[in-house]
Amino acid sequence: MIIDGKKFAQKLRNKIKKEIQSIKNKTKLTPGLTVILVGNHTPSEIYVRNKELSAKEVGISSKVLRFKSSISETKLISVIHKLNKDKKVHGILVQLPLPNHIDGHKIIEEIDPKKDVDGFHAINVGNLSSGKDALVPCTPLGCYLMIKSVRKNLAGLSALIIGRSNLNGKPMAQLLLKEDCTVTIGHSKTKNLKELCRKADIVVAAVGRANLVKGDWVKKGAIVIDVGINRVEKKKGYKIVGDVEFKSVVKKARAITPVPGGVGPVTIACLLSNTLKAFKNIN
Secondary structure, eight states: OBOOHHHHHHHHHHHHHHHHHHHHHHHOOOOEEEEEEESOOHHHHHHHHHHHHHHHHHTOEEEEEEEOTTOOHHHHHHHHHHHHHOTTOOEEEEOSOOOTTSOHHHHHHHSOGGGBTTOOSHHHHHHHHTTSOOOOOHHHHHHHHHHHHHOSOOTTOEEEEEOOOTTTHHHHHHHHHHTTOEEEEEOTTOSOHHHHHHHOSEEEEOSOOTTOBOGGGSOTTOEEEEOOOEEEEOSSSEEEEOSBOHHHHTTTOSEEOOSSSSHHHHHHHHHHHHHHHHHHHHO
16 A cells, blocks of 8 residues: 555644644633744755645744844844743754754754754654654654554564664664564664665664665565655656655555655644643643
8 A cells, every 4th residue: 555645644633633623612722833034045945835735834933034144143042932832832853954054963952842843852762762742843743653553563573774864763762662663773874774674663764865675675464664765866857756666665564654745744743732731741
């Protein structure tokens, strides 16, 4: 089966919308999300616009604060501190990447962990890895929900995560460990990646290498989640492909996410879900 990310995200948004409506009826309060966008990075602009539209659809009060790329680190930190104190703001998201003169890690650490809807603050990372309740990064959370929609009980399954980034690979490993999977993380220095892949019941590819995972890498009946977004040049223009060679893997996988239209839409829906969660935790 092909997991349709757009349909999956729509279902999730409908559920969130219903819950927010019920909160508004009971308390007259509205969850609030503020996104900080620095500079003119086109992919970021598109992504932020999609976040805005989705937030509006489910009834979240959404604001985008735009700053020139020349903004100083100190000024940006003072903006975050103001939002930390603002009672109408329950979620704060700093759109990455930031200009070179600003330290992204430092900026994330200035966000109140309770409002860190991207789940990147060290406190949320620590809570997730020690099995406590946490705001979980949106992409791995989306991947996790899609895996669970295919198979409820994951206990004892072997999972291979290709990619060890803090944004996806590591939190993904924590989520699957919590489900009692046996988790392996593969990366650019892993020697026998193909062999590991062939043994895995769940494969999450998040490494940024076009069509890396081929049909003969995958065990029959595996669940394959493709997080990669790669631009491949064609004679006329370009094509967006994942880290998984879709046409060969789709024949063997029990379930697979396409690129585009797989993980991307669900990531944005998970941001809304995190904003609602932050709102409930704060109130």
